[in-house]
Amino acid sequence: MSQQTPAISPSSASQTAQGTEPSPVIAVSALAKRYDSGFEALKRIDLDIRRGEIFALLGPNGAGKTTLISIICGLVNATAGKVLVDGHDNVTDYRAARAKIGLVPQELTSDAFETVWNTVRFSRGLFGKRPDNSHIERVLKSLSLWEKRSNKLIQLSGGMKRRVLIAKALAHEPQILFLDEPTAGVDVELRRDMWEVVRELRASGVTIILTTHYIEEAEEMADRIGVINRGEIVLVKEKRELMRQLGRKQLTLHLQKPLASVPPALSHYPLTLAEDGSVLIYTYDAASEPATDSGEHVSISKLLNDIEDAGIRFKDLHTEQSSLEDIFVNLVRERQ
Numbered sequence: 064m065s066q067q068t069p070a071i072s073p074s075s076a077s078q079t080a081q082g083t084e085p086s087p088v089i090a091v092s093a094l095a096k097r098y099d100s101g102f103e104a105l106k107r108i109d110l111d112i113r114r115g116e117i118f119a120l121l122g123p124n125g126a127g128k129t130t131l132i133s134i135i136c137g138l139v140n141a142t143a144g145k146v147l148v149d150g151h152d153n154v155t156d157y158r159a160a161r162a163k164i165g166l167v168p169q170e171l172t173s174d175a176f177e178t179v180w181n182t183v184r185f186s187r188g189l190f191g192k193r194p195d196n197s198h199i200e201r202v203l204k205s206l207s208l209w210e211k212r213s214n215k216l217i218q219l220s221g222g223m224k225r226r227v228l229i230a231k232a233l234a235h236e237p238q239i240l241f242l243d244e245p246t247a248g249v250d251v252e253l254r255r256d257m258w259e260v261v262r263e264l265r266a267s268g269v270t271i272i273l274t275t276h277y278i279e280e281a282e283e284m285a286d287r288i289g290v291i292n293r294g295e296i297v298l299v300k301e302k303r304e305l306m307r308q309l310g311r312k313q314l315t316l317h318l319q320k321p322l323a324s325v326p327p328a329l330s331h332y333p334l335t336l337a338e339d340g341s342v343l344i345y346t347y348d349a350a351s352e353p354a355t356d357s358g359e360h361v362s363i364s365k366l367l368n369d370i371e372d373a374g375i376r377f378k379d380l381h382t383e384q385s386s387l388e389d390i391f392v393n394l395v396r397e398r399q
């Protein structure tokens with residue numbers, strides 16, 4: 064695993080939409096939040112969400128994720144700044160903005176003694192939508208809740224209650240769905256199910272914004288990732304680009320005989336010796352290396368030839384690519 068710190072310029076943090084792109088489904092500008100306690104939870108956030116994407120807002124506990132989505136959804140007032148939801152200002156045009164949004168909250172807040180069916184149906188009514196039992200039925204079926212429709216919430220498992228929260232959020236047919244830590248504390252199987260549900264929703268055209276402190280969730284699900292730390296968005300990037308640009312690769316060679324030092328013939332390579340000279344490590348930037356048709360890095364085959372020419376024999380070799388987790392840890396560490 065690479066220990067190198069990726070070079071990230073702060074100026075890249077808010078680069079999102081380019082000139083040719085369609086208008087964002089959510090546009091957040093200069094958004095700030097200071098709680099009554101005086102605590103500054105958000106510091107001038109600029110963020111655009113693209114129509115139809117899965118956007119993961121990734122950050123440690125206390126970073127400001129829930130505050131940010133609560134402001135976008137109109138549950139918490141901002142101290143400064145502006146939010147447009149599909150062109151509607153979420154303060155001056157609150158009802159239109161809110162109708163576009165479904166929110167699956169972090170905490171379970173539903174009435175424990177109500178049935179699944181009534182809970183979800185009632186939620187639709189809250190948005191002034193006409194009753195539509197066939198829509199509610201579709202939603203419950205898609206979340207495997209249909210068999211439980213007459214159960215009271217209190218009779219359901221934690222995982223089923225979470226599904227009810229999603230069903231509630233979908234009852235009024237929103238175009239945008241926020242999921243605040245959807246899989247925190249749920250078992251692996253349910254997490255997989257939730258991911259599947261989210262993918263199906265995206266396929267049906269819904270824009271998804273999920274917050275998470277699980278790197279693997281962002282890595283698995285997102286089209287784009289925004290990293291938030293201490294109330295600041297420190298980076299927004301396509302997941303693929305993030306992985307490619309920041310992913311360091313490391314080639315490790317276990318030598319047949321230990322070396323006292325790297326031979327001069329190889330001194331132009333970024334090589335280091337480890338484990339008393341018995342391991343040779345080559346660290347490189349996976350993105351900057353020219354690749355051949357087969358996808359292998361040209362410089363690696365050259366390196367291996369040069370190593371052989373220098374009379375070094377190895378027993379074993381392997382490569383490792385740094386995960387989003389390494390990138391995240393480096394980013395957050397860098398800014399403390």
Ligand SMILES: Nc1ncnc2c1ncn2[C@@H]1O[C@H](COP(=O)(O)OP(=O)(O)O)[C@@H](O)[C@H]1O
Nearest residue numbers: 098100102104123124125126127128129130131
């Ligand atoms: N009502 C509040 N009053 C004062 N501070 C708050 C309030 N709500 C949240 N905070 C603080 O704001 C910061 C961000 O919280 P939150 O948005 O819940 O973070 P996250 O969802 O990323 O864990 C935390 O330090 C939290 O303690």
Ligand SMILES: [Mg+2]
Nearest residue numbers: 128129169244
């Ligand atoms: Mg939170």
